[in-house]
Amino acid sequence: MASPTQEAGEVVANGGSAFPPFEPSTFPSQLLWLAIAFGLLYYVMNRVIVPRFHGIVETREVTVARDLDAAATAKRDAEAAGAAYDEALAQAKANAQAIAAKTRDAMQAEADAKRKALEDDLAERLAAAEAQIAGRKAEAMSNVRGIAEETATAIIERVTGTAPAPGSVAQALDGATPTARAAS
Secondary structure (H helix, E strand, O other): OOOOOOOOOOOOOOOOOOOHHHOHHHHHHHHHHHHHHHHHHHHHHHHHHHHHHHHHHHHHHHHHHHHHHHHHHHHHHHHHHHHHHHHHHHHHHHHHHHHHHHHHHHHHHHHHHHHHHHHHHHHHHHHHHHHHHHHHHHHHHHHHHHHHHHHHHHHHHHHHOOOOOOOHHHHHHHHHOHHHHHHO
16 A cells, blocks of 8 residues: 655555645646736735835834934933023022122121120220229329328327327428429
8 A cells, every 4th residue: 555645646545646736737837826926915015015014114214203303302401401400500509609698798797896886885984994993093092191191190199199280291291292202
């Protein structure tokens, strides 16, 4: 018994022939149908499918180009916004420094004014105190002569037992004062 896979052209054991595409007698018609099918497929591809693919590709290219342009525009806008932000930040820092300098100067001026007022007040108080001291010193010095005259009189009276003449102690004190010694 023969196998069902015998060579083309041989008769199969069941009484049939070999697989038709492998029969050499059908090659010309197969080649004709192959050419017709290829031609129709080429025509359909060339006229229908390729233009659609080409349209899709062109649309995709336009979309990609538009998206790239939008991204470039967005990047430029972001860079411009970043530059504007940096500029605004620098200006804000400059303004803050100017305000701080102005405030510092104002506070310094205020402190100087307060210090000056305090110095003036202290100078006024010092002058008043010096005047008061000078007044008290003059008063004390005027009392010193009287106290010295009384003390000298009391000492002379105690030592000698008799009171000195009323004008003699004053005359002796006048001769012993520093101004009288400096004049001589």
